[in-house]
Amino acid sequence: MLAAGELTGLDNRPEPTQVEPTTPRVLTILSFVLEKLVDRNESIVEVLSHQQQQLDGLSCGGPGQVGKSLNAFHGVRAPSISIGKYLERLYKYTYCSPSCFVVGYVYIDRLMHKHPDSLVVSLSVHRLLITSVMVASKMLDDMHYNNAFYARVGGVSNTELNRLELELLFLLDFGVTVSSRVFESYCLHLEKEMMLNGACQRIERAIAVDDVTEISVEDTQTSSLSSQID
């Protein structure tokens, strides 16, 4: 169960007018973990490049074949923005709760387990992130921006993001529920990853997940919004 007292990160969130928001630690950790993963996978891809080509050859499953592989998330070339900066951008503009990044990571992890032959690489990691964080925000946050907005923040078209959203939902078999137990275990996992590398950081458990509460701190503080909860 998540302690209600640990609401760091949200309390300190600056006004939109301020330039640099305080970055929640989850972003740092997540970016670290994903960079490591992508680096590792890139080297595997080199070794298995011919196999990857075969996989690419099977790509572009049209409608009716949604949810077959991660190929839909592959861009033509890797975006120049780093994973860390991209996460910061998502957080800065979408105001999604920090928990969305943990849950987004859970979704990506579930995808990796369902499709072990589809590797998360630099060509796909950004699209996976924008899509999974958006879906997480839809599931968790009482207020969330729509797909059109996320598309602009994420640098993809509205149409593509909708397509990626469908892909993600079908790839996950609509298993978008993350229990508080699972949420906590992923937090611990991410923290452990950091500690193994000498940095001891704790993730903000700002929002409880799904079967606990879906109200964020802002809601209770902004009286006019207090009833808009799920």
Next chain:
Amino acid sequence: MAMAAPGQLNLNESPSWGSRSVDCFEKLEQIGEGTYGQVYMAREIKTGEIVALKKIRMDNEREGFPITAIREIKILKKLHHENVIKLKEIVTSPGPEKDEQGRPDGNKYKGGIYMVFEYMDHDLTGLADRPAMRFSVPQIKCYMKQLLTGLHYCHVNQVLHRDIKGSNLLIDNEGNLKLADFGLARSFSNDHNANLTNRVITLWYRPPELLLGTTKYGPAVDMWSVGCIFAELLHGKPIFPGKDEPEQLNKIFELCGAPDEVIWPGVSKIPWYNNFKPTRPMKRRLKEVFRHFDRHALELLERMLTLDPSQRISAKDALDAEYFWTDPLPCDPKSLPKYESSHEFQTKKKRQQQRQHEETAKRQKLQHPQQHARLPPIQQSGQAHAQMRPGPNQPIHGSQPPVAAGPSHHYGKPRGPSGGPGRYPPSGNPGGGYHPNRGGQGGGGGYNSGPYPSQGRGAPYGSTSIPSGGPRGGGGSGYGVGGPNYSQSGPYGSSAAGRGSNMMGGNRNQQYGWQQ
């Protein structure tokens, strides 16, 4: 009873949802209008099995996949029970050209996503609305028992349905009753510390705690709705047909008494108690009003329509009530009469509706002249109510021939519980067939008046220079906001642009044109 630990259900099931195309099915006809799209009766080509296809409307590109649909799918995926509608699979339709309105669009994924459900012939409201329909006591017990069993299963699995009403209780010709339309459902935790929206449940079935504005609630909200349905089955018509929230509360208080700290400790701390507390003392008159009910039925109803949610009976305890264990016992679903289902999609155009009804009436006259001599299919609302009340001398079950009547299934069609004629007597409609005022649509739909304090529809982050994310088609939506969307605005803005609003009684308003 099938019980499973919450969160540990079906971890490895159906690994390939979405892989099939809707072309695997042959659409037979449209049978309803769901919260977020049309519902079709269809046949699976390979097996010949009849299913219901519920199309998920994807026409709001800015919103993407409707959040209500995500919620319904994720919840139905983990619920597997004979009294809960079975979501068989999700299929996609290829190509962009399949937009029903024929509008051109650039979204290749607008081809469509369909939820495939097992096919059900009726829903409880549609069935009860049939002319000449009377439920027997064992039949009512049978439906109530199934309703409670299904609901208990949901509650055990930490799911609140939040829209229990007759039109969401589907019934097949084997007499099985299943809960459907989980578009408003959500999981809950037992500690009741979560803040949940009080803007759920169709008005007539909404419990007093939600009307008084509580945001901390649990399974008891569904049990109030069950009580309303139970009373409706026994009484023959809805017992709390309020037209807005204050009237709804007033109707509840008139029957159940006004709450105070004695009978409902803590009630005065509920947000809007002071706005709504009655000005005069009101006594509980439930026993008196329904004194003609069977003693055990009344006993159970008393415990379901208990104002204080913490004292309200749970689904589990209700199943243990004397009512279900005394003669006449609930009958076996299979012994129930089979009702012929008709699949004419009930359009909103009243002319068409009227014509259909006239045809139906004609057909019935030909088929069952005797029955209709006793119970004419039209304008017999008063009689029908009396007749629907099961009495000891109405052992009709098992012997009734199939009756052709209007469509009786909605798959969550956005309509009030009325559906059929002869159930809600229009105030002045003496000779006029099928109440011409009824099909009239409220137009705007949604809910845009009422006693609720400001609900904060404004954009929470003010006017940043970011694209507005307001739901499309604000014309139909009381929730049309700029900026971020409230996740629970699903049935309104984010998915269906003002149709299918089954919260806030909006559907009733639409149906009857009460507002506007």
